Amino acid sequence: MALIVAGVIRYLHMAVLAVAMLGWLAPSRELLIAYAVFMILTMLQWSVCDNRCILTIWEHKLSGVESGPGAESFIGRILTKLTGRKPSSRLVDGLSYSIGIICLLLALFRLYGMVS
Numbered sequence: 001m002a003l004i005v006a007g008v009i010r011y012l013h014m015a016v017l018a019v020a021m022l023g024w025l026a027p028s029r030e031l032l033i034a035y036a037v038f039m040i041l042t043m044l045q046w047s048v049c050d051n052r053c054i055l056t057i058w059e060h061k062l063s064g065v066e067s068g069p070g071a072e073s074f075i076g077r078i079l080t081k082l083t084g085r086k087p088s089s090r091l092v093d094g095l096s097y098s099i100g101i102i103c104l105l106l107a108l109f110r111l112y113g114m115v116s
Helices: 002-025 029-048 054-063 074-083 089-111
Strands: none
Touching: 002 029, 002 054, 002 074, 002 089, 029 089, 054 074, 074 089
């Protein structure tokens, strides 16, 4: 049962990643505000959990995978599949925060009419 829940969390994580990457394109002011709050809370959660996503921690715990610092992250697994090389934790963390901040800024710029 735990492995099934871990699989569900993996798919939920994919959906959360899609929202994080594309949410700044939301068509309404209310959705942009909700997205901005979501991104800020997400990045705060990463920093509180030593640059690890709570969904990754839960998935690892349920599937019996090591989940301490240095364990492979969700984004790290995606980058490994895309490039064929395992990225460093530092690279994954830097990319995650950089892309998160860029997407958040795009949402804020759209909220304040700086980008259409």
